[in-house]
Amino acid sequence: xxxxxxxxxxxxxxxxxxLKGVSLQVEEGEVVSLIGRSGSGKTTLLRxxxxxxxxxxxxxxxxxxxxxxxxQRDGFHELPERLVxxxxxxxxxxxxxxxxxxxxxxxxxxxxxxxxxxQTPKREARERGMALLDRVGLADKAGQYPASLSGGQQxxxxxxxxxxxxxxxxxxxxxxxxxxxxxxxxxxxxVRDLANDGMTMIIVTHELRFASEVSDRIVFMHEGSIAAxxxxxxxxxxxxxxxxxxxxxxxxxxx
Numbered sequence: 001x002x003x004x005x006x007x008x009x010x011x012x013x014x015x016x017x018x019l020k021g022v023s024l025q026v027e028e029g030e031v032v033s034l035i036g037r038s039g040s041g042k043t044t045l046l047r048x049x050x051x052x053x054x055x056x057x058x059x060x061x062x063x064x065x066x067x068x069x070x071x072q073r074d075g076f077h078e079l080p081e082r083l084v085x086x087x088x089x090x091x092x093x094x095x096x097x098x099x100x101x102x103x104x105x106x107x108x109x110x111x112x113x114x115x116x117x118x119q120t121p122k123r124e125a126r127e128r129g130m131a132l133l134d135r136v137g138l139a140d141k142a143g144q145y146p147a148s149l150s151g152g153q154q155x156x157x158x159x160x161x162x163x164x165x166x167x168x169x170x171x172x173x174x175x176x177x178x179x180x181x182x183x184x185x186x187x188x189x190x191v192r193d194l195a196n197d198g199m200t201m202i203i204v205t206h207e208l209r210f211a212s213e214v215s216d217r218i219v220f221m222h223e224g225s226i227a228a229x230x231x232x233x234x235x236x237x238x239x240x241x242x243x244x245x246x247x248x249x250x251x252x253x254x255x
Contacts, residue, residue, distance in 0.1 A: 001064055002025035002026055002027050002028075003026055003027060003028040003030075003062065003063060003168065003169060003200050004024070004025065004026035004049065004060075004061070004062055004169060004200075004202070005025055005059075005060070005061040005062075005064075006022060006023055006024040006025070006045070006049070006058070006059075006060050007023050007058050007059045007060075007061075008021045008022070008023055008057065008058040008059075009021070009022045009023070009045070009048060009055050009057070009058035009059070009060060010022075010055065010056045010057040010058055011041075011044055011045075011048060011053060011054075011055055011056055012056055017224060018041050018044045018224055019041050019044055019045060019048070019055075019224050020041075020223070020224040020225045021058070021225070022041070022045060022058075022221075022224070022225065022226060023058075023226075024045075024219065024226065024229075026169075026200065026202060027200075028200055029198045029199075029200055030200060030216045030217065031195045031199075031200075031201045031203065031214055031215045031216050031217075032201070032202050032203070032215060032216065032217045032218075032219055033202075033203045033204075033205055033211035033214070033215040033217075033218050033219070034046070034202065034203065034204045034205075034219050034221060035205065035206070035208065035211060035218060035219070035220055035221070035247075036220055036221035036222055036227075036247065037222070037247060040221040040222055040223060040224065041221050041223075041224045041225075042204045042221050043173055043174070043204055045221070046093075046171050046173050046202065046204050047173075048060060049062070049067065049091065049169075049171060049202065050067065050088060050091050050093050050171060051067045051068030051084055051087065051088065052093075054068070054078065059071075059076055062087075062090060062091060062168065062169055063090060063168055065087065067084075067087045067088070067091070068084045068087055085117075089117065089118070089165055089167075090167055090168045090169065091167055091168070091169045091170075091171060092162030092163060092165060092167035092169070092170045092171065093162060093170075093171040093172075093173070094155070094158050094159055094162055094170070094171070094172045094173065094175050095158070095173050095175075096173055096174045096175070096177045096178050097178050098146070098151070098154040098155055098157070098158045098178075099158065100146040100154055100157060100158060100161075101146075102145065102146050102147060103145075104145070104146075105142065105143050105144065105145055106133065106138065106141050106142050106143070106144055106145070106146070106149070106157050107126065107129050107130065107133065107142040107143065109146070109157055109161055110129040110132060110133060110157065110160050110161045110164050111125040111126055111128075111129040111164065112161075113161070113164060113165055114128070114129075114164050114165060117165070118165065125164075128164060129142075129160070129164060130142060132160040132163050132164055133157075133160055135160070135163075135190075135193075136156040136157070136159055136160045136190050137156065137186075137190075138153060138156055138157060138160070141153065141157075150183060151178060151179045151180065151183055152179055152183030152184070152186045152187055153186075155175055155176070155178075155179065155187045156186065156187060156190055159175075159187075159190055159191075159194075163194075168200065169200050169201070169202070170194065170199055170200065170201045170202075171201070171202050171203075172191065172201065172202070172203040172204065172205070173204050174204055174205060174206065175187055175191065175203075175205070176188060176205070176207060177206065184207070188207065188210050188214075191203070191210075191214065192210075192213070192214050195214045203215070206251075208236070208248075208251055211232065212232040212233075212236055213232075215232055216231070217229060217230065217231060217232075218230065218231070218232050218235045218236070220235065220241075220243075220244045220247070222241075222243040222244070222247075223243075227241050227243050227244060228240060228241050228244045236248065
Protein backbone atom coordinates (compact mmCIF):
# COMPACT_ATOMS: atom_id res chain seq x y z
CA UNK A 1 0.00 0.00 0.00
CA UNK A 2 1.31 3.45 -0.95
CA UNK A 3 1.56 6.02 1.85
CA UNK A 4 -0.51 8.48 -0.23
CA UNK A 5 -3.31 7.22 -2.46
CA UNK A 6 -5.14 9.82 -4.53
CA UNK A 7 -7.90 8.29 -6.64
CA UNK A 8 -9.90 10.08 -9.36
CA UNK A 9 -10.14 13.35 -7.44
CA UNK A 10 -12.34 16.13 -8.84
CA UNK A 11 -12.55 19.64 -7.45
CA UNK A 12 -14.41 22.67 -8.80
CA UNK A 13 -14.72 26.26 -7.66
CA UNK A 14 -18.03 27.47 -9.02
CA UNK A 15 -18.13 26.59 -12.70
CA UNK A 16 -14.37 26.12 -12.96
CA UNK A 17 -13.18 22.51 -12.67
CA UNK A 18 -9.68 22.76 -11.18
CA LEU A 19 -8.96 19.05 -10.69
CA LYS A 20 -10.23 16.65 -13.33
CA GLY A 21 -10.01 13.13 -12.01
CA VAL A 22 -6.46 13.21 -10.64
CA SER A 23 -4.93 9.92 -9.48
CA LEU A 24 -1.52 9.69 -7.85
CA GLN A 25 0.30 7.32 -5.50
CA VAL A 26 3.31 8.29 -3.38
CA GLU A 27 5.42 5.65 -1.67
CA GLU A 28 6.83 5.96 1.84
CA GLY A 29 10.15 7.80 1.67
CA GLU A 30 9.49 9.14 -1.82
CA VAL A 31 9.90 12.79 -2.80
CA VAL A 32 7.47 13.95 -5.48
CA SER A 33 7.54 17.46 -6.95
CA LEU A 34 4.45 18.91 -8.62
CA ILE A 35 5.28 21.33 -11.41
CA GLY A 36 3.22 23.19 -13.98
CA ARG A 37 1.87 26.59 -14.90
CA SER A 38 -0.06 28.70 -12.42
CA GLY A 39 -3.66 27.53 -12.37
CA SER A 40 -2.86 23.95 -13.32
CA GLY A 41 -4.22 22.60 -10.01
CA LYS A 42 -1.00 21.94 -8.08
CA THR A 43 -1.79 23.91 -4.93
CA THR A 44 -5.43 22.82 -4.94
CA LEU A 45 -4.34 19.18 -5.00
CA LEU A 46 -1.96 19.81 -2.11
CA ARG A 47 -4.69 21.50 -0.08
CA UNK A 48 -7.07 18.60 -0.78
CA UNK A 49 -4.51 16.13 0.58
CA UNK A 50 -4.58 17.97 3.91
CA UNK A 51 -8.35 18.53 3.70
CA UNK A 52 -7.94 22.28 3.62
CA UNK A 53 -10.17 21.92 0.56
CA UNK A 54 -12.88 19.28 0.27
CA UNK A 55 -13.05 17.10 -2.84
CA UNK A 56 -16.14 16.88 -5.02
CA UNK A 57 -15.49 13.28 -6.05
CA UNK A 58 -12.81 10.65 -5.60
CA UNK A 59 -10.77 9.89 -2.49
CA UNK A 60 -7.47 10.70 -0.79
CA UNK A 61 -5.89 8.38 1.77
CA UNK A 62 -2.73 8.81 3.81
CA UNK A 63 -1.45 5.71 5.56
CA UNK A 64 -4.59 3.86 4.48
CA UNK A 65 -6.95 6.33 6.15
CA UNK A 66 -9.13 8.85 4.35
CA UNK A 67 -8.16 12.37 5.43
CA UNK A 68 -11.24 14.23 6.65
CA UNK A 69 -13.70 11.49 5.73
CA UNK A 70 -15.14 8.27 7.13
CA UNK A 71 -15.35 5.50 4.55
CA GLN A 72 -18.66 3.61 4.66
CA ARG A 73 -20.43 1.23 2.31
CA ASP A 74 -22.32 4.04 0.61
CA GLY A 75 -19.22 6.22 0.11
CA PHE A 76 -17.22 8.82 2.01
CA HIS A 77 -18.79 11.04 4.66
CA GLU A 78 -17.09 14.19 5.94
CA LEU A 79 -15.94 14.09 9.55
CA PRO A 80 -16.58 16.81 12.15
CA GLU A 81 -13.80 19.40 12.31
CA ARG A 82 -12.49 17.95 15.60
CA LEU A 83 -11.81 14.60 13.92
CA VAL A 84 -10.48 16.26 10.77
CA UNK A 85 -7.89 18.03 12.90
CA UNK A 86 -6.90 14.68 14.39
CA UNK A 87 -6.39 13.28 10.87
CA UNK A 88 -4.21 16.24 9.97
CA UNK A 89 -1.72 15.53 12.74
CA UNK A 90 -0.03 13.00 10.47
CA UNK A 91 0.55 15.60 7.76
CA UNK A 92 2.84 18.61 8.02
CA UNK A 93 2.37 21.51 5.64
CA UNK A 94 4.54 24.53 4.89
CA UNK A 95 2.93 27.39 2.99
CA UNK A 96 4.29 30.17 0.78
CA UNK A 97 3.88 32.60 3.67
CA UNK A 98 5.22 31.60 7.03
CA UNK A 99 2.12 32.09 9.21
CA UNK A 100 4.12 32.23 12.42
CA UNK A 101 2.52 33.60 15.58
CA UNK A 102 4.05 37.08 15.92
CA UNK A 103 3.49 37.30 19.67
CA UNK A 104 5.35 34.06 20.36
CA UNK A 105 9.08 33.42 20.39
CA UNK A 106 10.63 31.14 17.79
CA UNK A 107 10.75 28.24 20.26
CA UNK A 108 7.17 28.86 21.40
CA UNK A 109 6.02 28.74 17.76
CA UNK A 110 7.64 25.31 17.41
CA UNK A 111 6.36 23.87 20.72
CA UNK A 112 2.80 25.27 20.78
CA UNK A 113 1.11 22.50 18.78
CA UNK A 114 2.87 19.52 20.41
CA UNK A 115 1.97 20.86 23.86
CA UNK A 116 -1.65 21.74 23.07
CA UNK A 117 -2.56 19.07 20.51
CA UNK A 118 -0.35 16.09 21.35
CA GLN A 119 -0.29 16.84 25.10
CA THR A 120 3.50 16.59 25.06
CA PRO A 121 5.03 17.61 28.42
CA LYS A 122 6.51 21.10 28.17
CA ARG A 123 10.05 20.02 28.99
CA GLU A 124 9.99 17.29 26.35
CA ALA A 125 8.45 19.66 23.79
CA ARG A 126 11.13 22.27 24.46
CA GLU A 127 13.93 19.72 24.13
CA ARG A 128 12.58 18.45 20.82
CA GLY A 129 11.90 22.02 19.69
CA MET A 130 15.49 23.03 20.34
CA ALA A 131 16.73 19.94 18.50
CA LEU A 132 14.57 20.85 15.49
CA LEU A 133 15.74 24.47 15.55
CA ASP A 134 19.30 23.20 15.63
CA ARG A 135 18.49 20.99 12.65
CA VAL A 136 17.35 24.00 10.60
CA GLY A 137 20.26 26.12 11.82
CA LEU A 138 18.32 28.41 14.14
CA ALA A 139 19.00 27.21 17.68
CA ASP A 140 20.56 30.59 18.45
CA LYS A 141 17.28 32.34 17.52
CA ALA A 142 15.04 30.36 19.91
CA GLY A 143 14.22 33.35 22.13
CA GLN A 144 13.69 35.87 19.35
CA TYR A 145 10.38 36.83 17.75
CA PRO A 146 9.43 36.33 14.08
CA ALA A 147 9.60 40.03 13.23
CA SER A 148 13.34 40.04 13.96
CA LEU A 149 14.05 37.23 11.48
CA SER A 150 14.63 37.27 7.75
CA GLY A 151 12.09 35.61 5.47
CA GLY A 152 14.35 32.60 4.99
CA GLN A 153 14.75 32.21 8.72
CA GLN A 154 11.00 32.47 9.28
CA UNK A 155 10.39 29.78 6.68
CA UNK A 156 12.93 27.51 8.37
CA UNK A 157 11.06 28.04 11.66
CA UNK A 158 7.84 27.09 9.85
CA UNK A 159 9.49 23.85 8.71
CA UNK A 160 10.67 23.08 12.25
CA UNK A 161 7.14 23.78 13.53
CA UNK A 162 5.66 21.29 11.04
CA UNK A 163 8.27 18.65 11.95
CA UNK A 164 7.48 19.08 15.66
CA UNK A 165 4.24 17.17 15.11
CA UNK A 166 6.20 14.12 13.88
CA UNK A 167 4.34 13.88 10.56
CA UNK A 168 4.28 10.87 8.25
CA UNK A 169 4.09 13.20 5.28
CA UNK A 170 5.33 16.73 4.57
CA UNK A 171 3.64 19.02 2.06
CA UNK A 172 5.38 22.12 0.72
CA UNK A 173 3.42 24.75 -1.21
CA UNK A 174 5.94 26.96 -3.03
CA UNK A 175 8.07 27.31 0.12
CA UNK A 176 10.46 29.81 -1.51
CA UNK A 177 8.12 31.93 -3.62
CA UNK A 178 7.80 34.71 -1.01
CA UNK A 179 11.56 34.95 -0.43
CA UNK A 180 14.20 37.22 -1.87
CA UNK A 181 16.49 35.27 -4.24
CA UNK A 182 19.45 35.31 -1.87
CA UNK A 183 17.36 33.57 0.83
CA UNK A 184 16.03 30.74 -1.32
CA UNK A 185 19.06 28.44 -0.98
CA UNK A 186 18.92 28.29 2.84
CA UNK A 187 15.35 26.96 2.76
CA UNK A 188 16.01 24.53 -0.09
CA UNK A 189 18.99 23.15 1.82
CA UNK A 190 16.70 22.22 4.72
CA VAL A 191 14.24 20.51 2.36
CA ARG A 192 17.14 18.68 0.71
CA ASP A 193 18.30 17.40 4.11
CA LEU A 194 14.80 16.09 4.85
CA ALA A 195 14.81 14.24 1.53
CA ASN A 196 18.18 12.71 2.35
CA ASP A 197 16.75 11.54 5.68
CA GLY A 198 13.90 9.68 3.96
CA MET A 199 11.00 12.01 4.74
CA THR A 200 8.03 11.46 2.43
CA MET A 201 7.34 14.79 0.73
CA ILE A 202 5.13 16.33 -1.93
CA ILE A 203 6.52 19.66 -3.09
CA VAL A 204 4.79 22.25 -5.25
CA THR A 205 7.57 24.33 -6.73
CA HIS A 206 8.72 26.48 -9.63
CA GLU A 207 12.35 25.80 -8.67
CA LEU A 208 12.89 23.23 -11.42
CA ARG A 209 16.61 22.71 -10.88
CA PHE A 210 16.00 22.03 -7.22
CA ALA A 211 13.12 19.69 -8.09
CA SER A 212 15.38 17.77 -10.46
CA GLU A 213 18.00 17.34 -7.71
CA VAL A 214 15.81 16.39 -4.76
CA SER A 215 12.89 14.49 -6.32
CA ASP A 216 12.47 10.81 -6.98
CA ARG A 217 9.64 11.70 -9.33
CA ILE A 218 8.34 14.78 -11.11
CA VAL A 219 4.62 15.17 -11.80
CA PHE A 220 3.67 17.74 -14.43
CA MET A 221 0.14 19.07 -14.10
CA HIS A 222 -1.67 20.76 -16.96
CA GLU A 223 -5.22 22.16 -16.89
CA GLY A 224 -6.28 20.10 -13.86
CA SER A 225 -4.81 16.75 -14.92
CA ILE A 226 -1.52 14.91 -14.67
CA ALA A 227 -0.04 15.24 -18.14
CA ALA A 228 3.33 13.59 -17.46
CA UNK A 229 5.10 11.79 -14.63
CA UNK A 230 8.52 10.23 -14.30
CA UNK A 231 12.07 10.46 -13.05
CA UNK A 232 13.55 13.98 -13.30
CA UNK A 233 16.16 13.09 -15.92
CA UNK A 234 13.56 11.34 -18.05
CA UNK A 235 11.03 14.19 -17.95
CA UNK A 236 13.43 17.10 -18.28
CA UNK A 237 15.72 15.71 -21.00
CA UNK A 238 13.13 13.89 -23.09
CA UNK A 239 9.67 15.42 -22.48
CA UNK A 240 7.07 13.40 -24.34
CA UNK A 241 4.06 15.72 -24.22
CA UNK A 242 3.78 19.08 -25.94
CA UNK A 243 2.49 21.05 -22.89
CA UNK A 244 5.54 19.93 -20.90
CA UNK A 245 7.92 20.83 -23.72
CA UNK A 246 6.32 24.29 -23.94
CA UNK A 247 6.48 24.74 -20.15
CA UNK A 248 10.16 23.82 -20.00
CA UNK A 249 10.98 26.06 -22.95
CA UNK A 250 9.51 29.06 -21.10
CA UNK A 251 11.23 28.30 -17.80
CA UNK A 252 14.64 29.36 -16.56
CA UNK A 253 15.48 25.64 -16.43
CA UNK A 254 15.79 25.67 -20.21
CA UNK A 255 18.50 28.38 -20.17
